[in-house]
Amino acid sequence: MQRTPFDQMPCPVARTLDRVGEWWSILILRDAFYGLTRFDQFEQSLGIAPNMLTRRLKALCEAGLLERRLYQERPPRHEYVLTAKGRDFRPVLWTLFAWGNRHLAPEGESVILTDPTTGLPIDPVVVDRRTGRPLEDGIRVAAGPAASERLRRRFERPTTI
Amino acid sequence: MQRTPFDQMPCPVARTLDRVGEWWSILILRDAFYGLTRFDQFEQSLGIAPNMLTRRLKALCEAGLLERRLYQERPPRHEYVLTAKGRDFRPVLWTLFAWGNRHLAPEGESVILTDPTTGLPIDPVVVDRRTGRPLEDGIRVAAGPAASERLRRRFERPTTI
DNA sequence: CCGAGTTACTTTCATAATGCAAGTGACTCG
DNA sequence: CGAGTCACTTGCATTATGAAAGTAACTCGG
Numbered sequence: 001m002q003r004t005p006f007d008q009m010p011c012p013v014a015r016t017l018d019r020v021g022e023w024w025s026i027l028i029l030r031d032a033f034y035g036l037t038r039f040d041q042f043e044q045s046l047g048i049a050p051n052m053l054t055r056r057l058k059a060l061c062e063a064g065l066l067e068r069r070l071y072q073e074r075p076p077r078h079e080y081v082l083t084a085k086g087r088d089f090r091p092v093l094w095t096l097f098a099w100g101n102r103h104l105a106p107e108g109e110s111v112i113l114t115d116p117t118t119g120l121p122i123d124p125v126v127v128d129r130r131t132g133r134p135l136e137d138g139i140r141v142a143a144g145p146a147a148s149e150r151l152r153r154r155f156e157r158p159t160t161i
Numbered sequence: 162m163q164r165t166p167f168d169q170m171p172c173p174v175a176r177t178l179d180r181v182g183e184w185w186s187i188l189i190l191r192d193a194f195y196g197l198t199r200f201d202q203f204e205q206s207l208g209i210a211p212n213m214l215t216r217r218l219k220a221l222c223e224a225g226l227l228e229r230r231l232y233q234e235r236p237p238r239h240e241y242v243l244t245a246k247g248r249d250f251r252p253v254l255w256t257l258f259a260w261g262n263r264h265l266a267p268e269g270e271s272v273i274l275t276d277p278t279t280g281l282p283i284d285p286v287v288v289d290r291r292t293g294r295p296l297e298d299g300i301r302v303a304a305g306p307a308a309s310e311r312l313r314r315r316f317e318r319p320t321t322i
Numbered sequence: 323c324c325g326a327g328t329t330a331c332t333t334t335c336a337t338a339a340t341g342c343a344a345g346t347g348a349c350t351c352g
Numbered sequence: 353c354g355a356g357t358c359a360c361t362t363g364c365a366t367t368a369t370g371a372a373a374g375t376a377a378c379t380c381g382g
Contacts, residue, residue, distance in 0.1 A: 002367040010271040012261025095252040100173025108307030110171040123290040146269030163338035
């Protein structure tokens with residue numbers, strides 16, 4: 001087994017990366033959000049080799065983020081559309097987008113997020129749903145209801161993220 | 162050049178993945194947030210091979226997310242600490258964490274985020290800094306100030322993310 | 323009916339990334 | 353003096369990535 005799998009790790013970050021952590025996967029999802037659905041659309045938009053695209057689309061379908069759907073019978077042609085699980089991945093893209101614009105756009109921002117009604121730029125911030133307050137330094141990682149004894153002990157000592 | 166580089170793409174998501182998109186990188190960052198700084202701490206926590214760890218730490222330092230710091234003279238020993246740029250990556254980890262817990266914890270959540278003062282669980286949501294409203298369906302991706310003509314044309318047709 | 327075009331791939335093969343195992347070097351401590 | 357700690361490096365096998373070319377099932381224009 002080459003490339004250590006992360007899906008047996010208890011950490012949800014690790015498990016997520018196990019599904020979308022391969023090269024190209026997240027960019028394919030981005031393009032799916034952009035509205036692309038066809039094989040050749042992804043191929044052209046990304047400049048990805050077709051064999052790589054085949055592998056990634058297959059993996060993303062198996063992970064349940066995309067669905068392969070027949071859109072024409074003869075010849076059989078499929079399109080790839082986001083599932084609910086896939087659509088729920090957008091918050092990750094927003095935060096990746098924001099970080100990239102803050103730190104990797106020395107020549108200025110080439111692409112920005114805007115509000116579809118007002119047209120004003122959007123600056124994504126993560127808050128707690130309950131309190132509405134921005135998450136800050138010192139957010140704790142703690143054992144959850146399904147934690148093993150080992151994990152519980154690991155997180156007895158306060159751990160932040 | 163094997164593995165297509167993403168850093169010349171205008172999309173900030175692509176550029177971000179160019180820096181942190183390799184296997185292990187984001188888990189190393191996670192552990193850095195957990196407070197780990199030493200080589201052997203990362204090695205044990207992750208179960209990563211030492212040569213891989215060396216490569217990733219080097220890449221993360223070169224990308225400016227970690228800083229290699231001498232903490233003892235003889236023998237020379239270094240620790241790896243997050244830079245401001247690295248610390249700013251936390252929102253991505255929070256959203257990855259939340260997605261993983263929602264979709265990849267069928268046996269229940271093993272690890273959760275909590276408020277350090279109240280101890281209550283935290284549910285990360287992305288909002289717009291200006292309006293405070295949660296980002297929803299239909300957030301637009303538009304050409305920014307530094308966009309080329311080509312890009313500007315690409316995003317004339319409304320594109321959501 | 324023939325050839326060009328479209329769409330969605332597969333196959334083959336080179337090269338680079340990942341990872342296991344073992345070794346190294348500079349110390350400290352008993 | 354030998355064991356232990358810490359932070360790696362080296363050598364080598366295996367797998368992932370990617371470029372190039374080929375395939376298959378159609379449609380459409382002349």
